[in-house]
Each structure stands twice: as C-alpha cells, then as structure tokens.
Amino acid sequence: MxxxxxxxxxxxxxxxxxxxxxxxxxxxxxxxxxxxxxxxxxxxxxxxxxxxxxxxxxxxxxxxxxxxxxxSVPPEEEGGLPEMIRVPTLHAQVLDVLGGPEERSESVVSVLGKLREELDIDPDVDEVRSALQSLRRKSVVEVEYRTVPTFRLAVERDAFEVQTID
The missing domain is CATH 1.10.10.10 (Winged helix-like DNA-binding domain superfamily/Winged helix DNA-binding domain)
Incomplete structure (x- = not known):
C-alpha cells in the first residue's frame, strides 16, 4: 500500500x-x-x-x-558526530548563541535571554528547551546536570555544518 x-x-x-x-x-x-x-x-x-x-x-x-x-543525521553516523545536521531555524539560532565546549554550560533561561538579546527574537521557553534537547540527541550539544539541566556545545562550531529545514 x-x-x-x-x-x-x-x-x-x-x-x-x-x-x-x-x-x-x-x-x-x-x-x-x-x-x-x-x-x-x-x-x-x-x-x-x-x-x-x-x-x-x-x-x-x-x-x-x-x-x-x-x-538530519545519517543512519551510519549513529552515536558519532555528524558532519552536517538539518534543523529548524530556531535550533540553528540556539546553536549560534550557545556557549562552546570549553565554556560554562547554560540553563534554558540563559539561552532564551541570549536569543532575545543577541538575535532579537522571543521564542517560548518550551521551544528553546525542546530545541536544546533535540540538538543533544543529534550529538552537537551536551547537557550538564547542576541545579537545573544546563547545556553547551559538545564540539567546536566548525566541527559540523548546519542547514535549516524550514
């Protein structure tokens, strides 16, 4: 069928x-x-x-x-770092403002503040949380659990290419 x-x-x-x-x-x-x-x-x-x-x-x-x-992540690259990821625009914007692998990890609220300040956009906090979790599943963002979950890039920005899908 x-x-x-x-x-x-x-x-x-x-x-x-x-x-x-x-x-x-x-x-x-x-x-x-x-x-x-x-x-x-x-x-x-x-x-x-x-x-x-x-x-x-x-x-x-x-x-x-x-x-x-x-x-977005080819099947043969499961578990590894993809060379390119395909993500919605908000996800790419989150990657633009998120701290690098050597920087202190940031809370969802901190990332939301940077999106508002640096990119002059105002997404919902749940959209930012969802974007961070989706990027974590794609192995380009890592989570560190402190009082609240915090996030940072898992690798340097130039280690992968980002393409938006919307």
Whole structure:
C-alpha cells in the first residue's frame, strides 16, 4: 500500500528530524498527544520507522528512500558526530548563541535571554528547551546536570555544518 501526500510529508519530517521523540512530532504535526503520534506511526508509517536503543524515532532505510529529503543525521553516523545536521531555524539560532565546549554550560533561561538579546527574537521557553534537547540527541550539544539541566556545545562550531529545514 502506498502512502498519501500527508503521510509522505510526515515521513519526511521523521527523516529530517531524526533522532526524534513523540513530543517533537506532536508539535510539528499539530496533534493533541504523544499517544496520537504513536497511533499514527504504528498504523500509517509502521514499516517506515523504528525506535533505536534510546527509544528515539528514526526512519528505516526504506523510509529514507521513499522521500526526497536528506536525513538530519545519517543512519551510519549513529552515536558519532555528524558532519552536517538539518534543523529548524530556531535550533540553528540556539546553536549560534550557545556557549562552546570549553565554556560554562547554560540553563534554558540563559539561552532564551541570549536569543532575545543577541538575535532579537522571543521564542517560548518550551521551544528553546525542546530545541536544546533535540540538538543533544543529534550529538552537537551536551547537557550538564547542576541545579537545573544546563547545556553547551559538545564540539567546536566548525566541527559540523548546519542547514535549516524550514
């Protein structure tokens, strides 16, 4: 059975966002809950996605081949640093202001303040938190747990290329 246009677009989202979580797809697809995302994945995209060892959602090779987009993190680079990541604009902006690997890690609120101050944008704090967690899953940001989770680049900025997808 073939996929309709909406299903192909959603599969392309998985390919470009992988590794990802239900919540990220829920926000992207405008669904009410993670359960709704799970049901959609199981019933519509079942043969085109899988969950990795960390329960993160990834496209199968068949799924990647079916859509005309490049994976954000190619499957052969799992666990390693990708040469290029494909991310939404806000994620790229977070990378622009986030401290480097030798700098002190920053809280979500600190990163939000830098986005407001340096880039004159005002995203929601939950969007910034989600962006940081997504970048962590792509291995370009690391988390340090202090009183609150704090973040910094895992590697130098020139170690990877960033391409925006929206």
């Amino acid at each position: 073939g996929l309709d246009e909406e299903a192909r677009e959603r599969l392309a989202d998985i390919v470009t966002l992988q590794p990802t979580k239900n919540k990220e797809l829920q926000d992207r697809w405008g669904m009410e809950s993670g359960s709704e995302v799970h049901q959609y994945l199981e019933h519509v995209l079942g043969e085109y996605y899988y969950r990795d060892d960390d329960s993160l959602i990834r496209a199968t090779e068949k799924g990647v081949d079916l859509v005309d987009v490049e994976p």
